[in-house]
Amino acid sequence: MLPAAAQHRVFDEVKEGERLVVVATNVAETSVTIPGIKYVVDTGKVKSKEYNFKNGSEIYKVQWISKASAVQRAGRAGRTGPGHCFRLYSSAAFNNIFDDSSPSEISKVPLEGHILLLKSMDIELSAFPFLTRPNDDALNGGQRCLEILEALTEDGEVTPLGKAMAYYPISPRHSKMLLTVIKMLNKEKSYKRPNLVLAYAVASAAALSLSNIFVSQFEDSCTENHDLIDGNSSAPVHGEVIDKQDRVIKEKKVRASCENFSSHSSDALSRAYVLRLYELSKSRLHFCKDNALHPETMHEISELREQLLKLVFYHSGVSGGEFSWIHGSQEDVEHDWRADVIPLSLDEEGLLCRAICAGWADRVAKRIKGSKNQYQTCLSNENVFLDRQSSVSKIAPEYLVYSELIQKKKPYMHGVTCIEPEWLVDCGRVLCKLPKGSAPYYDCVSDKVLYNVTPTFGPHLWKLPEHCLPIDKTEFKGAVQAFAFALLDGKVLRCLRPVRAFMAEHPRTVLKPVAANRERVQNLLLKLGEKKIHSRAMLRAVWSKNPNELYLEIRNWFRKNFHYKFKDIWVEMLREAVY
Structure with a gap:
């Protein structure tokens, strides 16, 4: 999270009488050569991320490294002269406990994006020669996710929506959200600011793709002196050790910042609003400092937003049909995004929240009765918790969707969005069970034959409000x-x-x-x-x-x-x- 100028200080020449000490993470295992390093102290441990393909949770565990990582760490010593590596583990641990190589990255990430790409190219998963074949849980979980997102049929065939989603080099969840917004705005012409709604959708997708934008309350300020970012490498990188009083002040600052930007309906919309103010500010560095934001993360999200907006208009013409944007050009969207900051209306927020629900329809949680921040997920029996720093923590809605489930002492939901239970019938139709409803009747307003039904959602059979559904083809x-x-x-x-x-x-x-x-x-x-x-x-x-x-x-x-x-x-x- 350090700015580039601060990172480059590790390559500066060491003054006489001083010693360079580098406390490094796994990035030091790469081929980066830091001049003057003679000794390496290797703990033999690594904190690595594991992904649970059954419930979609992520957990960081401290584990033993592999033999290949140990060799790579030892190789950092003596690159420009004699050196030595001190290993804080025995040769027996190295020979008997360490694996030959670290687990491949494909075993640590969701696979729905890879599966959709292969399916859209008419490549069968069973015949594809993976260098490291993922386990069956990962492949089945990815296909099931795409079925819920309506990108694949039950037979594994790519739907027209799935083909449009495959055009975007982003997660299928984010592309489903963007395409849902485009489809809804093209169908419903009553919204006065469609270009602004699309801009917020793109910003929300960019914000959900990266980590939290706010500085953690237990984190030292890496940019205490923002002159570093302007290239003044002689300025100190780290501030003094933060005492208890300073930490309390920092916590209050982060809490106040989160409250100022909170939309109370969605973490994604809150981050999108922060991004909008960030891009409109006169000094982006001072804006980050004043509001306890990560400058590097904000800069990366801003660049990702611009790239995604270009992709929307590029692929809008390629996919065609109901997924083509008809309300204006890319310049029109940018103009509305950078115009005077007028908050979104309730209808506009509702449309965006519904689109987010469509992208994360399998990550639904329902609040447990008698509890404020404790929820039950729809696909498991595990109880999860709402992070107190979330924009919606004060509301604690009955139903919500989340983008991440991080396992700490307890499993906490991140990227939370409030939803209405009746949306699940349309957004998560695959997970709904529709019992036999009332006799069909013709509705002159919608020009459809409908019937009333009381659906249930997910394995827990959550009872949803009565819903009017168009009659099935059968x-x-x-x-x-x-x-x-x-x-x-x-x-x-x-x-x-x-x-x-x-x-x-x-x-x-x-x-x-x-x-x-x-x-x-x-x-x-x-x-x-x-x-x-x-x-x-x-x-x-x-x-x-x-x-x-x-x-x-x-x-x-x-x-x-x-x-x-x-x-x-x-x-x-x-x-x-x-x-």
């Missing part, structure tokens, strides 16, 4: 039937409503009794099913090609003494539906 017959009766009741076309009112007053003179002639019911249903009509849009498409379609089937619902008026009604129906 229930096509029910959809046609519901639409047929809605059509004849005047719910589809307004011109039929006064006719229905008249028929209600004079049922014997106008309309044939239903029980007397079932044939006309079947004729209408068969015709609608043949033409696959169960919405006003489908009816409009059919009548645009053939205005006489369904004429006899609908006319037969009326008695013969009313047929002379039906021609006028038919003309009005066509005018209303088509024009």
Whole structure:
């Protein structure tokens, strides 16, 4: 986390009468040569990250190094002259405990991105010659994640959404979030600032890709003197040892900074807001110092945001269709991002939170009753905790999604976003169980045949609010039937409503009794099913090609003494539906 100028001080010439002492992390095992190093003290230990593919948690463990790492560490001594390595372990430990080499990186990271890339290239995982083949848990977990993100079908085929996600060289979770925002904004035209919403989505994706931007309360300030970043290498790197009082002051500063930028709905949106202020500030270094932020992390996130925005517009034209941005150019998005800072509205925050939910639909947690910060994850029985520094810690919502699960003394969630439980039916459909609901009915507002159902979510069968769902393809017959009766009741076309009112007053003179002639019911249903009509849009498409379609089937619902008026009604129906 040191600035570049501070890192370079290790290569400066050592003054006479002084000794250079380097306390190094694993990065010292690389081929970097620090001049003048004669002695190396090797503890034989390393703190390495392990990834749990079953619950998605990360944990840092102190472990023995490998033989290859031990040789690499010893090689740091005497690069420019005689040297010696002091190993704080026995030869028996080296020979009997140490592995020959360190575990490969592919065994420590989620694999959904690699799997999606291979699948999009029509490469079968079973046939791909991995240098180090991942274990089955890692591969199965990656495929399951892509199924939940709707990038793969149950048969392992790449969906159109998955193909669009594969265009982005980022995690599938982040690309799913970005594409969801684009799709929702293209579909819903009521948002007044779509370019700003997209800018926040890109900034949130960049912020979630890197570590926490705030300086830890137990961390020495590496940039206490920011002249280092301007190239003044003669300035001191580290401040004096921070005493208890200084640490309390630093903790209060970090806490106040987190509170100032908090959106109370999402850590990702809070970080995006910080990034926006950071890029608009006159002095970015002073902004980081005043708000307890990591300058290097903020700079990296800022660069990543610009790269992601370019990728969105580049791949928007490649993927095409519903994932192409239609509200403006890249310059328009940058202009709105750098305009006067006006907070996001509740609707805009809700759209972004819903998109984040779509990207992390398998990382849902529900608050345990009677507890404020203790949650249960949807895919395991493990209880996890909400970090007190999170933007949403004061709200402690019932449902949330998280981007990371870090195992410390307890498993803590990071990158938390509040969600509404009804979003899970759309965002995490794969994990939902939909019991048999009410009878299907036609909704004239959405122009769909819907049914009410009370779904459950995940292995724990969390009960979600009642939801209106479009009828499934397997229930096509029910959809046609519901639409047929809605059509004849005047719910589809307004011109039929006064006719229905008249028929209600004079049922014997106008309309044939239903029980007397079932044939006309079947004729209408068969015709609608043949033409696959169960919405006003489908009816409009059919009548645009053939205005006489369904004429006899609908006319037969009326008695013969009313047929002379039906021609006028038919003309009005066509005018209303088509024009």
